[in-house]
Amino acid sequence: MAKTTLKKRSWAEPFKIKMVELLKITTPEQRLASIAQAGFNTFLLKSEDVYIDLLTDSGTNAMSDRQWAGLMLGDEAYAGSRNYYNLEKAVKKFYGYKYLIPTHQGRGAENILSKCMIKPGDIIPGNMYFTTTRLHQELAGGIFEDVIIDEAHDSLNPHPFKGNVDLAKVEALIKKHGAKKIPYICVATTVNMAGGQPISIENLTALRTLTKKHGIKIILDMTRVAENAYFIQQREKGYANQSIAAIVHQICSLTDGATMSAKKDALVNIGGFLGINDKTIFEEARNLVVVYEGLHTYGGLAGRDMEAMAIGIEESLHDDHIAARIGQVIYLGEKLQEAGIPIVEPIGGHGIFIDAKKFLPHVPQDNFPAQALAAAIYVDSGVRTMERGIVSAGRKANGENYYPKLELVRLTIPRRVYTQAHMDVIAESIAHVYENRKKIKGLTMIYEPKYLRFFQARFKPLS
Numbered sequence: 054m055a056k057t058t059l060k061k062r063s064w065a066e067p068f069k070i071k072m073v074e075l076l077k078i079t080t081p082e083q084r085l086a087s088i089a090q091a092g093f094n095t096f097l098l099k100s101e102d103v104y105i106d107l108l109t110d111s112g113t114n115a116m117s118d119r120q121w122a123g124l125m126l127g128d129e130a131y132a133g134s135r136n137y138y139n140l141e142k143a144v145k146k147f148y149g150y151k152y153l154i155p156t157h158q159g160r161g162a163e164n165i166l167s168k169c170m171i172k173p174g175d176i177i178p179g180n181m182y183f184t185t186t187r188l189h190q191e192l193a194g195g196i197f198e199d200v201i202i203d204e205a206h207d208s209l210n211p212h213p214f215k216g217n218v219d220l221a222k223v224e225a226l227i228k229k230h231g232a233k234k235i236p237y238i239c240v241a242t243t244v245n246m247a248g249g250q251p252i253s254i255e256n257l258t259a260l261r262t263l264t265k266k267h268g269i270k271i272i273l274d275m276t277r278v279a280e281n282a283y284f285i286q287q288r289e290k291g292y293a294n295q296s297i298a299a300i301v302h303q304i305c306s307l308t309d310g311a312t313m314s315a316k317k318d319a320l321v322n323i324g325g326f327l328g329i330n331d332k333t334i335f336e337e338a339r340n341l342v343v344v345y346e347g348l349h350t351y352g353g354l355a356g357r358d359m360e361a362m363a364i365g366i367e368e369s370l371h372d373d374h375i376a377a378r379i380g381q382v383i384y385l386g387e388k389l390q391e392a393g394i395p396i397v398e399p400i401g402g403h404g405i406f407i408d409a410k411k412f413l414p415h416v417p418q419d420n421f422p423a424q425a426l427a428a429a430i431y432v433d434s435g436v437r438t439m440e441r442g443i444v445s446a447g448r449k450a451n452g453e454n455y456y457p458k459l460e461l462v463r464l465t466i467p468r469r470v471y472t473q474a475h476m477d478v479i480a481e482s483i484a485h486v487y488e489n490r491k492k493i494k495g496l497t498m499i500y501e502p503k504y505l506r507f508f509q510a511r512f513k514p515l516s
């Protein structure tokens with residue numbers, strides 16, 4: 054009897070589903086009314102009016118049964134909660150940082166770090182800006198300088214490590230301002246605003262050598278460090294046989310400290326921390342945390358949140374978890390590529406980034422092409438995405454708009470939440486919007502908040 058041979062072996066999620074949350078499907082008329090009421094800003098939509106929510110991968114992950122069980126072990130003491138010590142143990146074991154300051158989320162850590170380390174007039178180089186990170190640097194009197202490689206600003210450049218730091222740009226800043234003016238370099242793993250692009254160990258090692266020579270610290274934004282490690286394992290020579298956990302540990306060992314939004318890779322709905330090796334900075338941060346977050350053994354979190362985070366950190370480093378997580382992102386990205394949709398390449402770690410300048414070449418950047426496209430996708434299918442372009446970039450200190458080269462719509466995939474069928478529905482919707490793209494005319498801004506305007510700005514359609 055002839056044997057059938059399987060040509061291809063599929064992968065599947067390394068979990069099964071124990072509880073489901075029902076979704077509401079709306080009509081195009083309802084969605085048009087909802088987006089108008091939300092001022093054409095997907096941040097202002099009600100979640101119950103959204104079908105598939107790709108606004109962010111932040112705090113939107115599904116926790117495991119082990120994490121939910123951890124919630125029941127919350128020790129809600131004001132001081133010295135058992136869960137704090139469990140979290141401290143996890144941070145030391147998996148990331149290697151000596152001292153831990155828990156915070157309510159990433160920006161809480163950014164605030165404390167910036168206040169401890171930045172003096173007015175200091176220069177803070179970084180591999181591309183992130184909205185909250187740069188704002189806290191600026192509020193502390195610092196000046197952000199982008200030192201990412203040029204390739205990162207080109208949506209189609211296939212460089213495997215578009216998150217890399219351009220060492221020549223760092224050297225030029227040291228030469229111009231002097232090393233004393235640069236308290237640290239902020240290095241993000243994977244770079245959110247570049248499309249979820251990783252940095253290589255080789256680059257980080259070279260940066261370590263350079264910064265050591267000048268007495269400059271490296272502070273990691275380790276929000277998506279496990280996803281970065283996956284790309285190193287897949288793409289960097291010599292790492293194919295290393296575990297995600299080992300690579301993550303090595304990344305951290307090349308830095309002096311880190312801010313973490315645990316709402317992403319660490320698989321929790323709320324939480325973050327500052328990890329640091331320097332005792333003096335730690336002591337100052339531990340003092341400041343009581344001003345802004347809460348006592349240094351809870352930092353604005355419930356004991357149960359810290360327990361879920363400790364467990365999430367460990368689960369986030371499982372090789373099968375991260376392969377399936379990024380596998381799903383790549384699945385969606387390849388579907389969009391097949392439909393001819395212009396996306397940032399290579400496909401990044403936490404989502405797909407549509408190039409709105411290429412999708413809507415007839416809409417000038419001053420009319421917010423990415424904002425308009427995110428609204429149009431929502432009206433088509435109830436899929437909620439996010440603008441990452443001129444609105445997110447905001448204004449400079451002198452009031453002028455930043456004009457970022459990348460004008461993107463982000464389809465961020467929450468971890469362990471949606472199925473492959475959801476990915477198919479998303480791809481079909483975007484292909485449909487692409488066929489009808491000429492109908493999208495752009496927007497004008499009718500309300501602009503002072504800080505982080507993308508969250509609350511309101512728009513109206515041009516026509």
Ligand code: F0G
Nearest residue numbers: 109111158159160183185245274276314
């Ligand atoms: N750093 C990076 C790279 C981030 O992506 C975020 C949040 C933060 C810091 C701030 O952390 O939200 O916990 O205060 N990014 C979310 C997003 C908001 O949707 O990309 P947070």
